[in-house]
Amino acid sequence: MAPAAFGKDAYREGARLCFLCLMWYFSSLGQNVINKHLFKEFPYPTTVSMTHMLAVAILLEPILRLWNVPALEIIDRRQFYVLVLPLAFGKFFSSVSAEFSILKVSVSFAHTVKATMPIFTVVLSRIVLGEKQTRKIYLSLFPIILGVMIATLTELSFDTFGLMAALASTITFALQNVYSKKALADLKIHHLRLLLMLGQLGSLMLLPIWVFLDFRRIIVDRKMLQTVSWPYTLTLLSSSGFLNFSQNIFAFSVLNLVTPLSYSIANASKRIFVVLISLVMLRNPVTPLNVIGMMTALLGVTCYNLAKYEHNKVSKKDLLPMVASDLVDGQIMSEHEKMNGHAKAYDV
Numbered sequence: 246m247a248p249a250a251f252g253k254d255a256y257r258e259g260a261r262l263c264f265l266c267l268m269w270y271f272s273s274l275g276q277n278v279i280n281k282h283l284f285k286e287f288p289y290p291t292t293v294s295m296t297h298m299l300a301v302a303i304l305l306e307p308i309l310r311l312w313n314v315p316a317l318e319i320i321d322r323r324q325f326y327v328l329v330l331p332l333a334f335g336k337f338f339s340s341v342s343a344e345f346s347i348l349k350v351s352v353s354f355a356h357t358v359k360a361t362m363p364i365f366t367v368v369l370s371r372i373v374l375g376e377k378q379t380r381k382i383y384l385s386l387f388p389i390i391l392g393v394m395i396a397t398l399t400e401l402s403f404d405t406f407g408l409m410a411a412l413a414s415t416i417t418f419a420l421q422n423v424y425s426k427k428a429l430a431d432l433k434i435h436h437l438r439l440l441l442m443l444g445q446l447g448s449l450m451l452l453p454i455w456v457f458l459d460f461r462r463i464i465v466d467r468k469m470l471q472t473v474s475w476p477y478t479l480t481l482l483s484s485s486g487f488l489n490f491s492q493n494i495f496a497f498s499v500l501n502l503v504t505p506l507s508y509s510i511a512n513a514s515k516r517i518f519v520v521l522i523s524l525v526m527l528r529n530p531v532t533p534l535n536v537i538g539m540m541t542a543l544l545g546v547t548c549y550n551l552a553k554y555e556h557n558k559v560s561k562k563d564l565l566p567m568v569a570s571d572l573v574d575g576q577i578m579s580e581h582e583k584m585n586g587h588a589k590a591y592d593v
Contacts, residue, residue, distance in 0.1 A: 262502050266511060269495035270518045276488035277352045277519060278526055280344065283481040286473055289459040290344035293485055295451055297340055300486035301444030308494065309437055317438050328428040329439075332421060333446035339417035341451070342410045349407025350400070352523040353531070353539060356516055357396045358411035360542045361389055363549045365419030373424075379556045385548035392542025399535040513547040 280293060320329065346355045364386050370376040397408065429436055463469070499511060520539055524531060 258502070262499065265495050265499050265502070269492055269499055269511075270515050272488045272492035272495060273515060274519050274522055274526075276485055276492060277347065277356075277523060279481050279485045279488065280347050281352055281523075281527055283478065283485065284348045287469075287478050287481075288348060289463065290348045291341055291451070291455045291459040292463075293482065294337070294340040294344045295448070295455045295459075296482050296486040297489045298337060298444055298448040298451055300490040301440065302448045304487075304490050305437065305441045305444060309441065312437075314435050314437050317434065317442070320432060320434070324432060328424075328431060329442060329446065332425060332428055332439075333443045334450060335417050335421045335424070336443045337447035337451040337454075339414045339421065340447070341454075342414035342417065346407050346411035346414060349404040349410060351402050351529040352527060353520040353529055354396060354400050354402065355407070355411050356520050356523075357393060357539045357542050358408065359415050359418075360516065360546045361393055361412075362415050362419050363546065363553075364389060365416050369419055379552065381552040382549065382556060385545055385552045388545030388548065389542050390545075392538045392540070392545055395538025396535055396542060397538075399532050399538060401530040401532065401535070513543060513550055516546065517543050 283293065284290070343355075343359075346358070367378055367382065367386065370378075397403065425439075429439065432439065496512075517540070520543065523529070524536075
């Protein structure tokens with residue numbers, strides 16, 4: 246009876262994991278596809294970014310209560326200005342630039358450019374923290390560089406501003422990767438509490454910029470106001486914000502069920518899934534060489550994750566935080582890791 250019961254439990258756990266992974270992948274894909282459709286009739290990326298920020302600021306608090314996350318302790322004023330405010334600024338800036346890239350270039354190309362994040366993380370870690378990486382980690386960066394170069398040179402929907410926006414977003418994410426490691430250590434605050442604070446502050450910082458860039462244009466754009474279907478547009482906006490929030494909840498749930506290595510591979514697989522399915526759904530014009538470049542870059546990301554995990558397993562050092570515009574900004578810690586006192590972070 247015991248082996249049979251164990252087999253049923255394992256089957257149930259496996260089915261649950263597959264379901265969570267599928268929901269994670271499809272919510273990420275859905276958000277990107279919705280944004281692309283939304284921008285066709287409503288080309289206001291700052292508004293979309295504002296929706297994402299508000300989703301974090303509003304929806305995360307009930308989740309924290311549900312998961313019994315410790316309440317926020319008092320933060321020193323100096324730490325607030327030196328650590329929290331710069332991270333909040335980086336959060337909203339990276340979010341806005343990411344949406345501008347989706348507006349200008351294809352979803353597949355934007356995700357390919359985002360795959361260069363390990364390159365900037367390694368470079369900034371060396372400059373800011375003085376950290377050295379292993380030869381395997383450095384070698385894993387070459388297929389990323391090569392793949393992105395091929396994808397860029399062969400991208401049929403190439404746009405210079407879109408590329409610059411995607412790179413700006415990626416570099417800002419990478420800088421947050423390095424800076425947030427120090428913030429979490431110094432503040433001694435739960436990473437999701439920090440995320441909630443960043444979402445709230447980021448929304449306040451973005452508000453005047455949103456009014457200046459988007460709101461002012463929207464109210465004077467008479468043609469758009471008369472022709473746009475507001476119920477449809479508002480539905481897409483709210484759906485984008487909810488999917489941006491929920492995909493990271495699924496990511497957090499997946500990480501609690503698997504090892505960090507399995508999560509890293511699942512995350513790289515998610516990027517491949519989003520790139521390939523978005524090509525089919527959005528019918529982006531691509532060449533075979535373009536696809537080869539994208540797959541080479543994503544393969545490099547997988548190799549980087551494997552090399553980084555191996556290095557941290559040997560050296561017993563924490564992984565660099567991977568702060569993204571997503572809900573958890575890459576700062577996800579499994580219950581097993583918290584019990585053992587090891588704060589590990591991942592890009593979602």
